[in-house]
Amino acid sequence: MKNNPSLKGLLIALVVFIGAFAIYNFFLAKKNYYLVDNPTPNTYYFKINNGSEGIISAGQFVQVDLNKGKNSIKVFDQNKKMLYDSAFKVKKVRGLLNIAHKDYYINDQYYGYNLKKDSLLLALDKTKIDGKDYYGGAKHFNKLYTDDFYFNVDEDYDQLIKNIQKVESRSKIFRKEDYLNYYKEYYKF
Numbered sequence: 325m326k327n328n329p330s331l332k333g334l335l336i337a338l339v340v341f342i343g344a345f346a347i348y349n350f351f352l353a354k355k356n357y358y359l360v361d362n363p364t365p366n367t368y369y370f371k372i373n374n375g376s377e378g379i380i381s382a383g384q385f386v387q388v389d390l391n392k393g394k395n396s397i398k399v400f401d402q403n404k405k406m407l408y409d410s411a412f413k414v415k416k417v418r419g420l421l422n423i424a425h426k427d428y429y430i431n432d433q434y435y436g437y438n439l440k441k442d443s444l445l446l447a448l449d450k451t452k453i454d455g456k457d458y459y460g461g462a463k464h465f466n467k468l469y470t471d472d473f474y475f476n477v478d479e480d481y482d483q484l485i486k487n488i489q490k491v492e493s494r495s496k497i498f499r500k501e502d503y504l505n506y507y508k509e510y511y512k513f
Contacts, residue, residue, distance in 0.1 A: 356418045357418060357476075358387065358388050358390045358420070359385045359386065359387060359388070359420050359421065359476055359477065360380055360385065360386045360388050360420075360421040360423055361380075361384075361423075361477055361499070362382065362383065362384055362385070362423060362424055363383060363424065363426050363500070364383075364424045364426060365383075366401070366402060366424070367380070367382060367401075367402040368399055368401065368402070368423055368424070369400040369404055370398065370400065371397065372388055372389075372390065372396070373391070374396070374398075380423070385477060385478055388421070390414050390419065393413065394411060394414075395411065395412055396410070396412075397409075397410055397421065397468070399423045410468055412468050412469035413469075414469070415471055418471060418473075419470060419471035420469070420473075420497055421468065421469055422465070422468055422469070425467070425468065426466060426499070426500065427453075427464065427465075427466050427499075427500040428464075428465045428470075428477075428499060429453075429463065429497070429500065430462060430463040430470070430472060430496070430497050431460060431462040431463075431495065431498060431503060431506070432461070432494070433481050433494055433495075433496065434491055434493045435491070435492055435493070435494070448460050448461035449461040451463075451464060453500070453503075458507055459511070460507070460511070462498075462503060465497070470497065472495070473495045473496055473497040474494045475494060475495070475496035475497070476496075476497060477497055477499060479496070481494060481496055482494065
């Protein structure tokens with residue numbers, strides 16, 4: 325077999341492409357999944373789409389499989405007494421089931437060059453939590469299901485986003501206590 329430089333170049337390019345794809349998928353790609361979250365001190369049992377029974381303990385979150393479109397959930401207390409039976413619609417590739425109907429806040433964090441955090445914060449709406457105003461326009465949420473965010477309760481914001489030519493934002497859903505801690509640390513009032 326002759327030494328063919330074109331074939332060698334093609335094989336090297338193919339190996340580099342497969343390596344880059346593997347690195348992206350295993351280390352850099354954001355995983356899409358759905359969570360059931362329980363910020364309360366109670367234990368709950370649940371069944372999604374009449375599937376197997378799941379259990380979620382106090383302060384825990386559990387990944388679940390959901391279908392795009394209409395889904396159903398049955399939620400039971402620690403004595404397996406039914407609390408409610410409900411349906412919800414899944415539109416996106418990640419979401420949060422709030423089976424305890426507790427308070428969550430969806431906050432936008434802004435990235436970009438020449439970002440003036442203080443003036444941006446004052447320009448956004450205020451959110452009232454426990455009688456106190458918080459700047460930044462976080463949206464209050466306490467319904468059963470939402471997929472109106474980018475980062476879930478178990479994820480952190482990106483520390484740095486490169487190559488942003490303008491101001492952009494990423495949204496994250498927080499439990500109430502986690503949002504208050506984030507607010508104190510991030511804005512340092």
